[in-house]
Amino acid sequence: MLASTAPKDGALVRAASIVTASVAQPDARPVVRSFFDDASFTATHVVHDPKTRSAAIIDSVLDFDQASGRTSRTSADAIIAYVEAEGLTVVWHLETHAHADHLSAAPYLQQRLGGQLAIGRAITTVQDVFGKIFNEGTEFERDGSQFDRLFDDGDSFEIGALKAAVLHVPGHTPADLAYVIGDAVFCGDTLFMPDYGTARADFPGGDAAYLFRSIRRLLSLPRESRVFLCHDYKAPGRDTYVWETTIGAESDANVHVHAGIDEARFVAMRTARDATLSMPKLILPAIQVNMRGGHMPPAEENGTRYLKIPLDLL
Numbered sequence: 108m109l110a111s112t113a114p115k116d117g118a119l120v121r122a123a124s125i126v127t128a129s130v131a132q133p134d135a136r137p138v139v140r141s142f143f144d145d146a147s148f149t150a151t152h153v154v155h156d157p158k159t160r161s162a163a164i165i166d167s168v169l170d171f172d173q174a175s176g177r178t179s180r181t182s183a184d185a186i187i188a189y190v191e192a193e194g195l196t197v198v199w200h201l202e203t204h205a206h207a208d209h210l211s212a213a214p215y216l217q218q219r220l221g222g223q224l225a226i227g228r229a230i231t232t233v234q235d236v237f238g239k240i241f242n243e244g245t246e247f248e249r250d251g252s253q254f255d256r257l258f259d260d261g262d263s264f265e266i267g268a269l270k271a272a273v274l275h276v277p278g279h280t281p282a283d284l285a286y287v288i289g290d291a292v293f294c295g296d297t298l299f300m301p302d303y304g305t306a307r308a309d310f311p312g313g314d315a316a317y318l319f320r321s322i323r324r325l326l327s328l329p330r331e332s333r334v335f336l337c338h339d340y341k342a343p344g345r346d347t348y349v350w351e352t353t354i355g356a357e358s359d360a361n362v363h364v365h366a367g368i369d370e371a372r373f374v375a376m377r378t379a380r381d382a383t384l385s386m387p388k389l390i391l392p393a394i395q396v397n398m399r400g401g402h403m404p405p406a407e408e409n410g411t412r413y414l415k416i417p418l419d420l421l
């Protein structure tokens with residue numbers, strides 16, 4: 108396991124409300140339309156300011172068929188059609204982290220719709236770790252320069268008249284962010300639906316204790332905050348995908364982290380559970396692309412782009 112770059116405990120346990128206080132807009136209720144990709148169980152969210160119609164696209168998906176190595180843009184094109192039909196201006200493409208289960212469509216969407224691409228500053232740690240795993244040459248920059256903006260904890264930005272705040276929520280990976288936009292929080296891979304629990308913390312640079320502390324910060328947001336998840340896997344007994352809940356519902360009922368569960372108990376549960384999980388089926392293609400901001404590796408001299416499969420490393 109690699110050393111985590113997560114902030115020290117003091118910074119982590121600071122209430123999320125302190126970070127968001129300067130941008131608090133309790134009455135701001137952005138419009139959120141979500142698109143669910145049931146091949147990767149990913150929810151992409153398009154959030155917009157109803158006053159200015161400025162929008163951000165969070166965690167987009169490029170369709171990828173691993174057997175043929177073929178990419179397609181059906182999911183991304185559905186988002187473009189929605190943006191155009193609603194007359195939205197996309198100002199941000201936001202990644203909550205370097206995903207291991209799907210390829211990002213951000214470069215394609217950016218080229219078609221404009222806007223800036225952002226991720227957490229600790230993406231450089233992910234680039235460093237996976238740059239070594241994939242034996243990338245010096246042409247692969249490990250400084251985050253594939254992105255237009257690298258966010259730090261407590262940063263703020265705007266989507267039209269909407270104010271947004273950035274929370275660094277490491278644990279699943281070192282670089283995870285949550286975005287607080289008006290009354291909505293986009294929590295990435297930290298929390299899942301209350302009946303399903305939390306994200307795994309066993310990837311390189313992951314840390315179950317940091318994940319617990321990150322989740323505690325999220326749970327300190329107002330109870331009525333809307334929570335938009337990055338994934339849903341249908342908990343046993345539930346037959347539909349759901350990707351929206353509230354901070355109150357998570358605090359009261361999340362099976363892994365509801366009030367009363369302490370860090371030691373969570374870490375023991377998370378560690379035991381992670382030991383039973385196999386690697387996500389697209390981790391090798393996904394990380395190779397997503398650590399490049401969604402761009403494919405450069406073409407070889409025959410004009411073809413290739414993805415590598417390191418043997419016996421993960």
Ligand SMILES: [Fe+2]
Nearest residue numbers: 205206207296
């Ligand atoms: Fe993830």
